[in-house]
Amino acid sequence: VIVVRRLAKRLLLTLLTLLLVATLIFFLAEVLPGDLGRTLLGPEATPAQVAHLDAQLGVNRPLPSQYVSWLGNVVQGNWGKSYLTQQGVLSVVVSRLGNSMLLAAFSLLMVIPLALIAGTVAALSRDRFADRAITVGAQGLIAIPEFVSAIILLLVFSVVFRLFPTDAQIPSGAGLPDALSHIFLPAVTAGVFVFAYFTRMVREGMIDALSSAYARTAVLKGVPRRTVVWKHAFRNALLPTVAVIGAQIGGFGSLVVIESIFDYPGIGRLILESANGHDVPMLEGAVLAVALVFILANLGADILYGVLDPRIRRRRQVA
Amino acid sequence: MSGEFKRPSKRSAELEVPFGAGSYSRRDVLRRGAIAGASLGGLSLLGPGAAAAREYAPAAKGGTIRLGIESTTNVVEPYSLNTDGALICAQQVLEPLVWANADLIPRPLLATSFAPVNNDLSHWRFTLRQGVKYNNGASFTSADVVSWMDTILAPGSTSNAATLTGSVLTKGNTKAVGPYTVDFLLERAVAQFPLFVSNYVPETGIPPQTYKTGTFAKSPVGTGPFLLKQFVPYTGSTLVRNPNYWQTGLPYLDGVSIRDLALPAQVIAMEAGDLDLMPQAPLVASGVLRNNPKVAFSFVESAAYRELSMRVDKKPFNDPRVREAVALCIDRPSLITGLLHGEGQLGNDHILAPIYGYNVKLPQRKQDYRKAQQLLDAAGYSKGFTVQLTAQDDEEIPEYISIVQQQVGAIGITLELQIEESTQFYGTAGKPSPWLDNIMVCAPWNSRATQGLQVWFQSGNAFNAPHWKNAQFTKLQLQLEGTLDAAAARTLAQELATIMYDDVPAVIAYWVDLPRARSVKVHALPLTSTVHVDLRRVTLS
Numbered sequence: 001v002i003v004v005r006r007l008a009k010r011l012l013l014t015l016l017t018l019l020l021v022a023t024l025i026f027f028l029a030e031v032l033p034g035d036l037g038r039t040l041l042g043p044e045a046t047p048a049q050v051a052h053l054d055a056q057l058g059v060n061r062p063l064p065s066q067y068v069s070w071l072g073n074v075v076q077g078n079w080g081k082s083y084l085t086q087q088g089v090l091s092v093v094v095s096r097l098g099n100s101m102l103l104a105a106f107s108l109l110m111v112i113p114l115a116l117i118a119g120t121v122a123a124l125s126r127d128r129f130a131d132r133a134i135t136v137g138a139q140g141l142i143a144i145p146e147f148v149s150a151i152i153l154l155l156v157f158s159v160v161f162r163l164f165p166t167d168a169q170i171p172s173g174a175g176l177p178d179a180l181s182h183i184f185l186p187a188v189t190a191g192v193f194v195f196a197y198f199t200r201m202v203r204e205g206m207i208d209a210l211s212s213a214y215a216r217t218a219v220l221k222g223v224p225r226r227t228v229v230w231k232h233a234f235r236n237a238l239l240p241t242v243a244v245i246g247a248q249i250g251g252f253g254s255l256v257v258i259e260s261i262f263d264y265p266g267i268g269r270l271i272l273e274s275a276n277g278h279d280v281p282m283l284e285g286a287v288l289a290v291a292l293v294f295i296l297a298n299l300g301a302d303i304l305y306g307v308l309d310p311r312i313r314r315r316r317q318v319a
Numbered sequence: 320m321s322g323e324f325k326r327p328s329k330r331s332a333e334l335e336v337p338f339g340a341g342s343y344s345r346r347d348v349l350r351r352g353a354i355a356g357a358s359l360g361g362l363s364l365l366g367p368g369a370a371a372a373r374e375y376a377p378a379a380k381g382g383t384i385r386l387g388i389e390s391t392t393n394v395v396e397p398y399s400l401n402t403d404g405a406l407i408c409a410q411q412v413l414e415p416l417v418w419a420n421a422d423l424i425p426r427p428l429l430a431t432s433f434a435p436v437n438n439d440l441s442h443w444r445f446t447l448r449q450g451v452k453y454n455n456g457a458s459f460t461s462a463d464v465v466s467w468m469d470t471i472l473a474p475g476s477t478s479n480a481a482t483l484t485g486s487v488l489t490k491g492n493t494k495a496v497g498p499y500t501v502d503f504l505l506e507r508a509v510a511q512f513p514l515f516v517s518n519y520v521p522e523t524g525i526p527p528q529t530y531k532t533g534t535f536a537k538s539p540v541g542t543g544p545f546l547l548k549q550f551v552p553y554t555g556s557t558l559v560r561n562p563n564y565w566q567t568g569l570p571y572l573d574g575v576s577i578r579d580l581a582l583p584a585q586v587i588a589m590e591a592g593d594l595d596l597m598p599q600a601p602l603v604a605s606g607v608l609r610n611n612p613k614v615a616f617s618f619v620e621s622a623a624y625r626e627l628s629m630r631v632d633k634k635p636f637n638d639p640r641v642r643e644a645v646a647l648c649i650d651r652p653s654l655i656t657g658l659l660h661g662e663g664q665l666g667n668d669h670i671l672a673p674i675y676g677y678n679v680k681l682p683q684r685k686q687d688y689r690k691a692q693q694l695l696d697a698a699g700y701s702k703g704f705t706v707q708l709t710a711q712d713d714e715e716i717p718e719y720i721s722i723v724q725q726q727v728g729a730i731g732i733t734l735e736l737q738i739e740e741s742t743q744f745y746g747t748a749g750k751p752s753p754w755l756d757n758i759m760v761c762a763p764w765n766s767r768a769t770q771g772l773q774v775w776f777q778s779g780n781a782f783n784a785p786h787w788k789n790a791q792f793t794k795l796q797l798q799l800e801g802t803l804d805a806a807a808a809r810t811l812a813q814e815l816a817t818i819m820y821d822d823v824p825a826v827i828a829y830w831v832d833l834p835r836a837r838s839v840k841v842h843a844l845p846l847t848s849t850v851h852v853d854l855r856r857v858t859l860s
Contacts (some may be wrong), residue, residue: 028382263581
């Protein structure tokens, strides 16, 4: 009963959050510069032509009226059609979200093990050369904007060495190696910041764990250093990192830039395209999907947090 | 092809064009005073049939050419082709009656000839090509032309064609005289009417009469050299060779891939050899790609320009002396050198572009601060004034207006710059448009095939940003549009230019040469003064 009640509460909160996000986006889209008719007809359309098309599309209706009809359709499972492309919103959003998830997953798969190793090495060699090199290196990587690292990677690996294609669009029928070669550079670009951030998190967590009372006790008991590090400290050091990973999975902010530069058909680029074109149904669908993933990723991180930390499980059971 | 960058002369540019060798350029035609004979019956002889005899041997047949376009192509709809990606894609599938390249000579394409009926330039007769079939098997006939022209020119049409040609041709005035003969009954005499149904008005590509607007991407039907295999919004198009194309043996390519790419991605892809052609390479890219021996750059003179318009109905620009003072502050040669890397032509504050060949003679306006200050003093603005200049964030325009700001500052005019994205610049329905309502505006204008398609300085035109009203100018422009006689056309052009030059509704400081970047393995690509791409005879080595 407790679990069901907690789940119901969480679900209700999720729905309220999504409603809030949807409402916010709908009204924010209205203050975006530009106009749907202008986007469709281009600069050489007269103001009268633009007004005529806006009226045909119904986007000149009062905002509350547009909002109510849109929300009514969404509640009934009808996400509508894109104003600009006439594609079904749901199918496009699902496809684009899948592409972004693939990119994010590939990036995290590469980055997480490397960050764990680098963070642990830095913590174990605290204040020595390796620690300083990793810490300064991570700091430097965090400071590089994605559009800069993307261009550098492209110039080096695609233009000079010709190791990877310049675009990230996976050709239809491509095998796994070909597909991975297309998304390798964007995945690395997306991973640069995450790697640096995770490394620092792991290092701090590891240092805290190694200086804790239980780690000192284990050392005094004569437990081998390797066992102290991997069995006692490592698991505890992961706790804050797991929360960050959860947030990173749901956070698609950097993908807008990366997907645009690499010409990758992901959800970030879809949001940008829809916002630029005043395509409110598509923008709403894409943002709602991202919000949903964000909420679910954080929920997953909470659950994983409980798995890693028995104290949380027990506290919940007591509650 | 040498990798060394060379600016092709007009003549060498023509030599790249299969049609071009041996044909008259529009300027030649005017120079020889032969406009009447050549632009009508004479030019119709220079159609594909004539061109075929001069055709270059292909380097190699087959292959897929890869194009990069900086555009967000959300839809490909022949009714309104509002992005470069959509335009280039549609022009491979659908064909207009007439095609014109950089020389601006109208050559029959789906037509075989055109001429005014009884020398009446408001009544044109086009004979259509027989034996042309759409890729759905239907024959191309006059009914298709009538149906489509009536669709795009219907009252209340939102097609760009209505904007460009609506004042010349209206619904119901395209008549089928026979299965392969069409008459156009115009609102007035138009000597260059064939260019109004050419690729320069891209929506005049003719789909079959059964075509339903909005279905092109799903059911693309056309007579063109390529078939649209796939279109993905915001991503690009894939086209394959039309095996039943009416020009036997063409096209040489197996396919075309058009990709929507951001500018940095385009340049990198071109550098890496992942693109073959940038139909409209941004000027900034020319600096990066010129040193690549595998990339050839071409610049084609065009009628594209940046219009620095001043509201003549509002202070301080309601005084022509103030407008002239602004024009006299601009150092035009340095703009061409600095902003355009030397690839442009001097403007003289009128719209009779050099490519139209009217050979207008007016003293070239130069930077003259002393005279500018005198004019400002005489107008009562000796202490200068402050005004906002709104511009579209496009190509070199932000840099251009920064230079203008600095140069007019020398006579005490303070410009507050406001740079807008195109979505904002062109305005929202029902609200004031920065482009058309603000007091001082800088906007880009694409190249047109004829001055008859540059009508926005006419009184009351919807795009008349300076709100300039000059009845004489409007009258003369309509007269020029309806004049065949070369000498009379030059006289009218001279008068038109003089009116604009004297009254300065806008500063037109330079004409932009259109930059195009291609891989050196691309051959026989006709040059155009716009983004249009004719790939029928293109080969890849």
